[in-house]
Every structure is written in C-alpha cells, then in structure tokens.
C-alpha cells in the first residue's frame with residue numbers, strides 16, 4: 001500500500017515554549033486504520049492539529065499524498081477531514097446547512113446526493129432540519145463527523161470520537177469507520193479506550209510526552225508484548241498458596257477459589273506443564289482451567305510506565 | 313482562489329442575519345425614526361435650515377453613516393469573533409482556503425448587512441422628510457466604500473479581541489465618539505473656530521461630509537479630500553489585514 005500521510009521529524013513548541021511534539025516521524029498507509037493511544041497531554045491533539053493546519057509546525061515536514069502541508073496547503077487540506085476532540089458547532093444553524101457549509105468551504109460544488117448519503121449513514125437524515133442546539137451530545141458528534149466527511153476526504157482524523165458517547169453510538173462509529181475503509185478512506189483516530197483500538201485499528205501507535213514510543217501492527221503487537229494468564233479454578237477454596245507451589249508466580253484470588261498463573265507467551269518455556277504436574281502432586285481438585293490473553297490496555301500501561309521509569 | 317469557500321462563508325453569515333431579520337431591522341429603523349422625531353421635528357422646528365437644506369433632511373446622511381459605520385464594525389467583528397469563541401474556527405483553519413477568502417466571506421457579508429440597513433433607513437427617511445438625492449451614484453459608492461472599510465476595521469477588531477469586553481471596547485471608546493462628533497447632526501461650520509480645527513483631525517468628518525455632498529451638493533470639506541480620506545482608511549485596514557495574513561497573528565499558533 002502506498003503511503004498517504006508522511007510525517008517527518010515533526011516538532012511543535014507552543015508560544016509559551018512548551019514542546020508538545022518532539023521529533024515525531026510516522027508514515028501512514030493508504031486505506032489503513034491507525035489508532036494513536038496516549039495519556040492526557042501526550043500530544044495527540046497537537047499532532048492532529050499540526051497536520052490539519054490549525055497550528056504551525058516548529059520544525060519538520062508533513063505531506064499528504066505527496067502534497068506538503070505548507071507549500072501546497074490547498075491540495076493537502078482538501079484531502080483531509082477532521083473531527084475535533086471538542087464539540088464546536090454553530091448552535092443556531094440547522095444540520096443540513098451546517099454540513100453543506102463544510103462542503104462549500106472545502107471547495108466542492110454543492111451535491112445534495114452526497115450530503116444526503118452522509119446524513120443517512122450517520123442516522124441524521126431525520127434531524128436534518130433541526131437546529132444544532134436542539135440535538136443531544138451524541139448527535140452533535142455525528143454532525144461533526146458528517147461535516148468532516150462532507151467533502152469526501154481521503155484521510156479522516158478522529159480526535160477521540162467516542163469520548164462521552166454511549167456504547168451503542170460507539171459501535172455505530174466503529175461501523176462507520178469500517179465502511180469508510182471499504183471506500184478506501186484512511187482513518188487516524190486517537191483514543192483513551194484501548195478496546196476501541198483493539199476493535200477497529202490495523203495498527204496502533206503509542207504516544208507519550210510528545211514522542212511516539214512505538215507503532216506496530218495490532219495483532220503482532222499483542223502477540224509480541226502479550227502475556228497470558230492461566231486461571232485454575234478449584235473445587236475447595238484455599239486460605240494460602242501451598243508451599244510446594246511457592247516457586248511459581250501465582251496469585252490467589254476469588255476468595256481462594258482461583259489460582260492465577262501469569263506467563264510470557266514469548267518465552268520458550270511457559271512452565272505450564274511443570275505447574276500442572278506439581279498441582280496434581282498437591283492433591284488439589286481442579287474444577288476448570290482457563291487461559292486469557294492480556295489486552296492492549298496492559299501493554300499500553302506497561303509501555304508508558306517503562307517510559308516514565310526511563311525518564312526519571 | 314477558492315470561490316466556493318467565499319460563497320459558503322458569505323451564505324452562512326447571511327443566514328445568521330436572516331434568522332434574526334426582525335431584530336436586525338427593527339432596532340435601526342426604530343432608533344433612526346426616534347432621531348427623526350427628536351432631532352428633525354423637535355429641534356428642527358427651531359433650526360429650520362442648515363446650508364440651505366431643511367434640518368430634517370440635513371441629518372439623514374449623517375444618520376445613515378452613523379448606523380452603517382457602527383453596524384459594519386459590530387457585524388464583522390462579531391462574525392469572526394464568534395467562531396473563535398465557540399471553537400468552530402478550527403474548520404476555517406483546516407480548510408483549503410487562504411486568509412483572503414476568509415476576509416472576503418466575512419467582510420462581504422458584514423458589509424452587505426449594513427448596506428441593507430443603511431438603505432432601510434434611507435427609505436424610512438422618505439416617510440419623515442422631504443428628501444432629494446443630487447448624485448445617487450456617488451451616494452451609493454460612498455455607502456459601499458464606507459460599509460466595506462468599516463467592516464474591514466471590524467474584522468480586525470474581531471481577530472484582535474480576546475473577550476466580549478474587548479470586542480465592545482474600541483467601538484465604544486473610539487468609534488462612537490468620533491462618529492457623534494463627526495458632524496452627523498450638524499455642520500462643522502456651525503462650530504466655533506477652535507472646534508472646527510479639532511474636527512479636522514476626525515476622519516469621520518470627511519466621510520459624512522462626502523456622503524452629505526452626494527445628497528445635497530454641499531459639503532464641509534472638498535469632495536476630493538473626502539475621497540482621499542476614505543481611500544486612506546480603506547488602505548490602512550487592508551494593510552493591517554495583509555499583515556495579519558502574513559503573520560497569522562491571533563489566529564494560528
């Protein structure tokens with residue numbers, strides 16, 4: 001897949017001197033969905049704002065489909081759609097005019113069919129004549145998405161699209177992103193919800209304190225970084241871990257009903273066979289054995305912690 | 313040039329105006345009618361003529377100018393300040409448009425609105441006083457130039473302002489006094505000589521004088537000087553806008 005967005009050594013220092021981005025480089029491929037994960041203040045919004053033309057880069061370069069965002073800003077920006085983190089809409093205008101405005105602003109001729117299609121996809125068609133201020137928060141978010149899509153962009157930036165949104169709407173949004181991928185639209189989204197990245201992204205980038213710590217294929221990342229857990233459920237609760245098993249990294253949970261063993265899937269030996277043999281030796285009766293894959297969340301937390309440790 | 317964007321901004325801004333059409337018209341029409349009653353009827357009965365023009369008719373150009381100037385400033389400054397305030401400016405900044413298109417859209421819409429209001433007041437005036445316009449085309453040209461230049465000025469204020477208080481500050485402290493002391497309701501020649509000299513430093517005097525000339529063919533200052541003054545003011549505003557455009561002052565961080 002060709003690269004659609006190329007960020008090279010991007011630096012951004014705000015007026016007060018604060019360096020929100022330190023030498024960020026990132027290539028995004030056409031048609032992929034990439035999720036940027038990072039704690040509050042990591043620089044996610046700054047990164048998006050700089051690419052989209054809302055703030056000026058301090059150093060480095062960004063190009064969209066080969067168009068530099070500064071020299072060739074008209075071509076670059078007309079390929080980009082942006083859904084900002086904060087809801088910002090003209091309260092007294094109605095939905096359809098607001099969306100038409102966005103299309104016009106991006107230099108596209110009025111096409112009612114396109115606007116209708118977008119509004120229908122976002123379940124806003126019935127609300128098209130409503131004033132924005134009379135919409136619920138979730139609907140306002142949909143309007144923001146509709147505005148971002150109005151000029152048929154090839155790259156869509158979603159800055160925390162599902163913050164403060166109910167489960168159903170979140171699922172709807174994932175579906176919309178999925179449909180857009182089918183149309184060949186590249187999506188860059190930032191999120192705090194790891195399950196969101198897990199659910200829809202092809203690649204995951206972790207950003208902290210203005211630096212990209214890692215960008216990797218989601219599946220590979222989880223496999224590489226993944227730890228697994230083995231839960232051994234017992235027929236009789238234990239008050240403490242038996243002496244014979246104290247050499248293992250075990251925790252006793254569920255009021256003594258479950259022994260949990262953590263192991264690294266990267267390791268050559270997981271130690272499971274030995275543990276189970278010794279377990280049999282203790283004479284404990286097992287009711288069930290379950291293994292669990294650790295989530296991106298665990299991976300993310302450990303990455304950011306490591307970064308913080310290194311810094312201090 | 314992204315004309316589609318200019319049109320989009322213009323239409324969107326005009327829609328705001330038409331949503332509040334009654335408000336937009338009623339207040340200037342009402343206040344200028346009051347001026348006609350108070351100044352024209354009450355005071356006018358004692359002043360009967362200024363430079364050969366009935367007092368009721370004499371104040372019409374000044375009254376239109378007064379309204380048009382303040383309306384242009386408030387429309388344009390609010391027009392660009394509001395997106396900054398509610399955050400919708402993000403879309404303007406991320407769109408494939410230059411500052412020029414933003415200025416044309418917002419200033420164009422603001423100037424159009426105040427043109428409308430100016431013409432409405434003119435129509436209202438015909439109900440109150442006996443009025444003839446000597447040079448209709450010159451009158452229209454003056455009106456357009458004033459609307460555009462003051463809308464440009466308002467746009468700059470809107471970009472500069474960091475709060476609603478600041479948005480009101482310059483119109484309140486500078487523009488309103490200059491406009492009131494600019495000869496809207498009197499001829500400069502009616503003042504004592506010292507005040508006549510001081511008035512010559514008030515740029516608004518030149519605009520009102522020129523506009524009045526288009527109505528009655530009489531003026532406080534030569535028409536060429538009036539034209540020069542409004543040309544200089546427009547040029548100054550354009551230069552300021554150009555500078556903002558270059559530096560991204562108060563828009564892009």
Ligand SMILES: Nc1ncnc2c1ncn2[C@@H]1O[C@H](COP(=O)(O)OP(=O)(O)OP(=O)(O)O)[C@@H](O)[C@H]1O
Nearest residue numbers: 014016018020038039040041042043044045046047
């Ligand atoms: N206009 C600004 N002036 C100065 N500093 C800023 C400005 N905007 C953001 N920052 C700082 O830059 C850093 C990154 O902010 P940014 O909004 O990009 O974070 P984020 O990753 O989007 O966080 P969140 O998850 O909370 O949205 C923060 O420390 C923030 O305080």
Ligand SMILES: [Mg+2]
Nearest residue numbers: 044045046085
């Ligand atoms: Mg953010």
